[in-house]
Amino acid sequence: MTAPEAGPAQKGSGSGSGAPREPGPLRLHGRSFPTGQLLVMAIVNRTPDSFYDAGETWDESAAMDRVHQVIAEGADIVDVGGVPAAPGQVVDVAEEIRRIVSFIAAIRATYQDVVISADTWRHEVARQACEAGADLINDSWGGWDGKLALVAAEGGAGLVCAHAGGLPPRTRPFRVSYADVMTDVLDRTQGLAAQAVAVGVDPASVVIDAAHDFGKNTWHSLEVTRRLGEMTATGWPVLASVSRKDFIGEALNLPIQERLAGTLATTTVCAWLGARIFRAHDVAKTRQALDMVSVIRGDQPPARVARGLA
Amino acid sequence: MIISAALCPAAPLLIPELNGAEPVLPELRQAARSAAGELVAADPGLLVVAGTGASTATWDRPARADLAAFAPGIDPGLTKADEAADEAGEQAGAGRAWASVLAVPARSGYEHGHERPGSLLVGNWLLDSVGYAGERLLTSVAMDEPAASCARIGAELAGLADRVALLVLADGSACRGSKAPGYLDHRSTGFDAAVERAVRTGDLGALLAIDAGLAAELKATGRAAWQLMAGALDGAGVASVVRYCDDPLGVAYLVASLRVAGVG
Numbered sequence: 001m002t003a004p005e006a007g008p009a010q011k012g013s014g015s016g017s018g019a020p021r022e023p024g025p026l027r028l029h030g031r032s033f034p035t036g037q038l039l040v041m042a043i044v045n046r047t048p049d050s051f052y053d054a055g056e057t058w059d060e061s062a063a064m065d066r067v068h069q070v071i072a073e074g075a076d077i078v079d080v081g082g083v084p085a086a087p088g089q090v091v092d093v094a095e096e097i098r099r100i101v102s103f104i105a106a107i108r109a110t111y112q113d114v115v116i117s118a119d120t121w122r123h124e125v126a127r128q129a130c131e132a133g134a135d136l137i138n139d140s141w142g143g144w145d146g147k148l149a150l151v152a153a154e155g156g157a158g159l160v161c162a163h164a165g166g167l168p169p170r171t172r173p174f175r176v177s178y179a180d181v182m183t184d185v186l187d188r189t190q191g192l193a194a195q196a197v198a199v200g201v202d203p204a205s206v207v208i209d210a211a212h213d214f215g216k217n218t219w220h221s222l223e224v225t226r227r228l229g230e231m232t233a234t235g236w237p238v239l240a241s242v243s244r245k246d247f248i249g250e251a252l253n254l255p256i257q258e259r260l261a262g263t264l265a266t267t268t269v270c271a272w273l274g275a276r277i278f279r280a281h282d283v284a285k286t287r288q289a290l291d292m293v294s295v296i297r298g299d300q301p302p303a304r305v306a307r308g309l310a
Numbered sequence: 311m312i313i314s315a316a317l318c319p320a321a322p323l324l325i326p327e328l329n330g331a332e333p334v335l336p337e338l339r340q341a342a343r344s345a346a347g348e349l350v351a352a353d354p355g356l357l358v359v360a361g362t363g364a365s366t367a368t369w370d371r372p373a374r375a376d377l378a379a380f381a382p383g384i385d386p387g388l389t390k391a392d393e394a395a396d397e398a399g400e401q402a403g404a405g406r407a408w409a410s411v412l413a414v415p416a417r418s419g420y421e422h423g424h425e426r427p428g429s430l431l432v433g434n435w436l437l438d439s440v441g442y443a444g445e446r447l448l449t450s451v452a453m454d455e456p457a458a459s460c461a462r463i464g465a466e467l468a469g470l471a472d473r474v475a476l477l478v479l480a481d482g483s484a485c486r487g488s489k490a491p492g493y494l495d496h497r498s499t500g501f502d503a504a505v506e507r508a509v510r511t512g513d514l515g516a517l518l519a520i521d522a523g524l525a526a527e528l529k530a531t532g533r534a535a536w537q538l539m540a541g542a543l544d545g546a547g548v549a550s551v552v553r554y555c556d557d558p559l560g561v562a563y564l565v566a567s568l569r570v571a572g573v574g
Contacts, residue, residue, distance in 0.1 A: 179425060
């Protein structure tokens with residue numbers, strides 16, 4: 001998108017995509033996750049240049065160490081990505097496959113039960129990722145590749161349907177505006193979800209994601225956070241991908257390394273508003289924040305209560 | 311005839327409400343307000359605000375509610391939206407009359423699917439911020455409007471009244487570093503330098519020769535509006551004062567006053 005005023009190609013009609021769906025269990029890797037269960041999706045980057053870890057897990061053994069650690073810390077899903085969201089060094093299909101496919105196979109060989117997600121927008125990569133053991137395709141770029149959903153369906157995988165406002169992959173928002181950002185989020189994500197089901201993705205394995213910061217300025221990301229309940233009301237499981245992102249940095253005027261508290265606060269708000277999956281760098285602390293929300297809500301009993309009861 | 315022009319950025323962040331608690335780039339905002347203030351001080355009979363947009367059109371006055379397109383949920387002042395809408399409605403009549411002279415559509419930002427261009431929100435805010443109360447005409451030129459028709463529209467705008475002042479909202483490339491909105495493109499350096507040179511020397515004809523394809527690749531959103539400005543000032547001797555020229559956020563911002571020789 002080059003035109004600052006062109007904005008997203010598809011303006012929201014406000015009509016959504018029909019009646020809300022009945023919320024139900026999320027099915028991934030043959031496992032069923034009930035509506036009240038809050039899932040942590042741990043970020044594992046196979047990149048030399050992602051914005052937070054900056055190459056920490058570029059080395060394959062370091063990446064596998066990270067997998068061991070996040071699973072021990074309570075991750076339910078491991079999200080493996082080979083291409084940073086920001087523009088930069090070109091990563092073509094062959095290179096992306098080289099970065100993540102054999103690594104996914106290695107995780108599957110070690111952990112039979114964990115849900116594995118491939119963070120890619122490309123159908124060629126998704127196909128091989130599914131063959132290697134991926135259970136979910138995390139398409140942060142909002143259906144840019146029209147063949148992706150079919151590949152997920154053929155591979156028996158679930159699909160994350162995200163809102164990037166129509167921006168091409170690896171581009172930054174530049175003066176984007178929306179008549180109503182949440183209407184656009186609802187229309188696009190529900191539209192992608194319906195398409196995914198139409199080409200054969202199991203409806204119980206489809207997730208929607210507002211994709212904070214993607215095609216959005218900070219005000220837009222704050223708005224979709226504030227109104228996340230409108231997404232969860234659609235009945236589709238909602239993924240919140242907020243960890244250490246720029247809207248948190250701009251809200252608090254803090255660099256990436258100092259955004260954990262802001263991330264956990266945002267995570268908590270999203271959980272309270274009904275999000276079910278949380279993509280995270282800081283797995284142990286995210287798990288703890290979400291457990292606290294579950295306990296407050298009454299979905300999970302407190303760990304140990306004696307205060308005033310002795 | 312045209313008596314003066316000012317070139318300012320179209321960056322939404324110039325509008326302070328979009329900044330949050332701490333002002334972003336206050337020096338840039340001050341430079342733009344100075345340029346707008348000089349235009350207003352020349353006591354124009356008509357102040358034309360021109361920027362790039364999705365289409366070529368004249369527009370009614372923005373309401374504060376328009377800020378919501380960039381910053382949903384920010385402003386308790388939005389309760390004033392109805393009042394502003396009434397005011398905008400009054401302005402729409404004038405916009406329509408000019409639109410037929412210019413042979414372009416007259417649009418209202420209240421039509422569904424036709425958001426007012428952000429460049430015009432910025433220009434309208436600038437005029438408000440320096441207390442301009444006179445007549446104003448808001449015009450957009452499409453991103454893909456050819457140079458010749460941009461120049462023609464500019465020339466026609468310049469002839470709409472006895473004393474026309476022109477506020478142009480236009481920016482250079484958005485590719486001036488790896489953190490830039492459009493990421494680093496080394497071609498941006500030469501591209502923006504050529505625009506700066508044309509403005510500094512008053513050789514505005516050079517702006518008409520800008521490669522529109524390259525401008526689009528570099529996300530230089532100002533191309534069509536620069537060319538409108540060149541058409542408006544064609545034949546007038548121009549002396550420029552550059553008030554700001556920098557790229558702190560990866561976008562080439564240029565603020566300048568373009569004074570027409572022989573006009574008091």
